[in-house]
Amino acid sequence: MAMLVIGYFLSFYTFSIMIWGMGAVYMLAMLSMVFYMKREKIFKIDFNWEGITQPFKKEFLQYSLITLLGTAGALLIMKIDSIMVSSMIGLDANAIYTIGFSIAVVIEMPRRAISQVAMPVISEMFAENQLAGINALYKKIAINQLLICLLIFLMIWINIENLYHFVPNRAIYEQGKWVVLLIGLGKLTDVIFSVNGEIIVFSKFYTFNITATLLMSAAVIIFNLALIPLYGIEGAALASLIAMFCYNLVKFIYIKIRLGFNPFTPGVFFILISGGLSWAVSYYLIPTFSSVIPDILIRSGIVTAVYLLLVHLLKAAPETETMIIQKVKQVLAMINNR
Secondary structure (H helix, E strand, C coil): CHHHHHHHHCCCCCHHHHHHHHHHHHHHHHHHHHHHHHHCCCCCCCCCCCCCCHHHHHHHHHHHHHHHHHHHHHHHHHHHHHHHHHHHCCHHHHHHHHHHHHHHHHHHHHHHHHHHHHHHHHHHHHHCCCHHHHHHHHHHHHHHHHHHHHHHHHHHHHCHHHHHHCCCCHHHHHHHHHHHHHHHHHHHHHHHCCCHHHHHHHCCCCCHHHHHHHHHHHHHHHHHHHHHHHHCHHHHHHHHHHHHHHHHHHHHHHHHHHCCCCCCCHHHHHHHHHHHHHHHHHHHCCCCCCCHHHHHHHHHHHHHHHHHHHHHHCCCCHHHHHHHHHHHHHHHHHHHHC
């Protein structure tokens, strides 16, 4: 998908071809999943409902409706701020805000991938009543996705001036860099609180997801109405940050009360400390180079090295380190055998 966008940016083909290409990518993904399921003999379409009991039908439809409303609400929440920026400030401001928002969203891409993998595991664990296993997974995911997503956030923020160098009409759109910071911090709250939403959805308390989504929607609107007139597009980003933090905090408290789960371990705080110190190194110790590409490479390389070194010294993610070392050894062994 990214290659299609890059190709269009480099004028290799037209916009319509890029759109058709994106459609083909989604179609290929669907066909690949169908092929895999048929190969594993788990693909079956059956419209015979006679063997399904009425109570199960009712519960299934209720669950599907609640999940649909929750997903629709979550998608709406992501667009409310843009709509309100357009209506309260103008379309030009929304363009600046949207570009900043799009840059910041990259931070949570690993979280989305991890969530897709974790959901069936969490569902199966709930089915087998493995609550201790879910709590352990809750903690592991919090550490591992924070380790990755915080590094991405650092790479974006320490290079924010350089990134806007590649945006056309830089002088206009660079006003959105604080949007990147605030939305990025908001996305990090999603990461820090781990898979709390997924746990609620697959637990017997899944109806709370609708309540949390409605509270989030109301909070976004109220905060936007209060902050946009005061701070403009930065106010909208700040409203989203506050709303996302409150949204995750409410879900965390609910899970803690109902299930006793807690995603926070010392490793989470050690990773945050590592991130803060790494940013300080970039801000106070690394000089700014006149050429953009060398500045990105040198700054990113030094900050990444400092970040990973601090994570290692603080023993923030020992299990992840051990797994990576084992994988590296396996790869080296394969190379040597050849």
